[in-house]
Amino acid sequence: MESFLDEFCLQSKNDVNHEEFEVTFKYNFLAPPVEILPSEVQGPYTDEEETEKISEKHARKKFALPETESLWYMGQSKEHRYLLKHPVITSFLWCKWTRIRRYVNRNMRFFMFFVMILTWFIFENFGGQKLKSRETGTIREFYGLFVLFSIAMLCFIMRDWITDIKDIVRQEQIMADSGHDRSPSATSYVKLILSNWIEGVFIVALTLVLWMGSSVLPYALMILLAVLAGRELFQMAVSLRRYFLTVENWIELSMIVLISVILFLPDEGNRDLKRHLAGISLFLSWAELITFVAKHPRLTRYNVYVTMFYKVFTSFVSFLLWYVFFIVAFGMGFYIMLHKDEAQEVPSTIVSEDEEEGLQEFFNDPFLTFVKTCTMFVGELEFSDIPIDLKSPLMPLSYAYFLAFVFLIVVVLMNLLNGLAVSDTGIIQEKAEIVAYLSRVEIISYAESLLLGDPFDFLSNVPTLKWMMNIPSFSCCRHIYRNKVARRLFQRVTGAQGILLFYNFLPDKHLTIKPNSKSYNCIKVEKVGDEIIDAAKSIILRKQKKDDGGDQEMEERNKEIDQKLEEAAVSNKILVKKVSDLEKKIDLLLNKF
Numbered sequence: 001m002e003s004f005l006d007e008f009c010l011q012s013k014n015d016v017n018h019e020e021f022e023v024t025f026k027y028n029f030l031a032p033p034v035e036i037l038p039s040e041v042q043g044p045y046t047d048e049e050e051t052e053k054i055s056e057k058h059a060r061k062k063f064a065l066p067e068t069e070s071l072w073y074m075g076q077s078k079e080h081r082y083l084l085k086h087p088v089i090t091s092f093l094w095c096k097w098t099r100i101r102r103y104v105n106r107n108m109r110f111f112m113f114f115v116m117i118l119t120w121f122i123f124e125n126f127g128g129q130k131l132k133s134r135e136t137g138t139i140r141e142f143y144g145l146f147v148l149f150s151i152a153m154l155c156f157i158m159r160d161w162i163t164d165i166k167d168i169v170r171q172e173q174i175m176a177d178s179g180h181d182r183s184p185s186a187t188s189y190v191k192l193i194l195s196n197w198i199e200g201v202f203i204v205a206l207t208l209v210l211w212m213g214s215s216v217l218p219y220a221l222m223i224l225l226a227v228l229a230g231r232e233l234f235q236m237a238v239s240l241r242r243y244f245l246t247v248e249n250w251i252e253l254s255m256i257v258l259i260s261v262i263l264f265l266p267d268e269g270n271r272d273l274k275r276h277l278a279g280i281s282l283f284l285s286w287a288e289l290i291t292f293v294a295k296h297p298r299l300t301r302y303n304v305y306v307t308m309f310y311k312v313f314t315s316f317v318s319f320l321l322w323y324v325f326f327i328v329a330f331g332m333g334f335y336i337m338l339h340k341d342e343a344q345e346v347p348s349t350i351v352s353e354d355e356e357e358g359l360q361e362f363f364n365d366p367f368l369t370f371v372k373t374c375t376m377f378v379g380e381l382e383f384s385d386i387p388i389d390l391k392s393p394l395m396p397l398s399y400a401y402f403l404a405f406v407f408l409i410v411v412v413l414m415n416l417l418n419g420l421a422v423s424d425t426g427i428i429q430e431k432a433e434i435v436a437y438l439s440r441v442e443i444i445s446y447a448e449s450l451l452l453g454d455p456f457d458f459l460s461n462v463p464t465l466k467w468m469m470n471i472p473s474f475s476c477c478r479h480i481y482r483n484k485v486a487r488r489l490f491q492r493v494t495g496a497q498g499i500l501l502f503y504n505f506l507p508d509k510h511l512t513i514k515p516n517s518k519s520y521n522c523i524k525v526e527k528v529g530d531e532i533i534d535a536a537k538s539i540i541l542r543k544q545k546k547d548d549g550g551d552q553e554m555e556e557r558n559k560e561i562d563q564k565l566e567e568a569a570v571s572n573k574i575l576v577k578k579v580s581d582l583e584k585k586i587d588l589l590l591n592k593f
Helices: 002-007 048-053 069-076 081-085 087-126 140-177 185-195 197-238 240-244 247-264 271-294 300-338 357-363 366-377 395-430 432-451 484-494 530-592
Strands: 010-013 022-026 510-513
Touching: 002 010, 002 530, 010 530, 022 087, 022 530, 069 081, 069 087, 069 432, 081 087, 081 432, 087 140, 087 197, 087 271, 087 432, 087 510, 087 530, 140 185, 140 197, 197 240, 197 247, 197 432, 240 247, 247 271, 271 300, 300 357, 300 366, 300 395, 300 432, 357 366, 366 395, 395 432
Parallel strands: none
Antiparallel strands: 010 022, 022 510
16 A cells, blocks of 8 residues: 555656656545446435536536545554555645635634633632622623633634635645646635635624623523534434444533523522532533644644543543452441441440541541542542541551552552553554544544535444444435535535535646745745655655666666676587587598598
């Protein structure tokens, strides 16, 4: 596979240092001919009318179909996932990210806005009176934080707009380098302006909250919660199986339920309950936000960190599912030995009545004893907190039991968990680059399948467990998308076709760029990442060196053959001479007789 990518998918012209150096990445293997696709995919996803939009050079029916799913399958293979670092693959992902970046960033901005409003609302309603100003009755600090948040979001949006303009310029340059007709610039910029209506709505929402302050928080949170619920319903419609078998979706569903209870449940008699639910909602929302931001394809280092975190978390959970019974066993032992029975005579092993009641109460209930044992497991071992009667004759036995807990649980089990964590993080750190590309492939392929209705039933591959593969996807969108009107309407609203490379951007399924050519644009436009070009040049130089080495080896072989032919010719002459002499001698002998 690597040889195929080197020899057939990566081609070049001229010297790598020449100004006219040209490199071509071929992506035909990622998008096979539509004729070999299943008929159920070809039929309903074909738009004959759209053929007129293609130039005569590339006239053929176009299919709005996913393009990254094959890379996801490559990433699932341990033998082939290292190929995700190949410049042919990374250049495709780089171009694909420029097409899908807008949707990922919009989703992230929306969730950041949601978490900010939720946090402000909870602190305003359940944060206590100490935090509120006497003059306004609100928390001024949160209003200041929201001002900073709004400025950051505006900068984020402006950066996206600048990147969108660069993408248009880059697209025109690449289309020109690849020999395609340039699309009209004016039309491209008008489409760009019209497609940013979501950012306009977002800016209006920020302005309203800044203008009205904390009084608008409940209504803003209701609207954002409704949008979040709509997003979750859409994911359910695309693949119900994938939705309910993903942990993140369960967290988001829990958030929706908890926040709905906080918003609509009356305060009378439920204040404490709502405070507890608000605290859980804060944790879940911030945990989801941290994970969401860390998985952003541009944050390569944090992709690795979040992968480490969840890998260690999974290892710990699977490990403790069995060894937690050690902690339970010690907890039961502590309860039986140290609890104070009020209805009976106090055992001699329990401390005297002048012992602090706060230390004893943790061992008077099985549940509290288990919680106390768990805290002792993670290192909270205050020697004086163990209510053992020093005057009891069974005191040595009680401390022997306590020391056994310290050795087996705190020393052995904790160090074993630390070893597991070091091992897992070490493996991930060694494969940090592959992990980052895997994260990018997963995000792009998932977003692509969502926006295109999952025509290949790709989302049913997660989780990758054999015993779950037979569960159907239960996709409603796939059936709705078979209707041309519904499909076109949704794709026009979301701009789903704009995420595809082979639909309009690269109809020939190859990318040709001139990395050494000088650009005279006022905007600095990067056609492909420098690290991708450097990797491609390394492979091209290696191929050229191999070819030069092969030519030199062939010349040496030819010289050896010529030398052997000359030696054979000389030997042949000598042999002919000897034969001639022998014939003469034979003739003389015959004449004598």
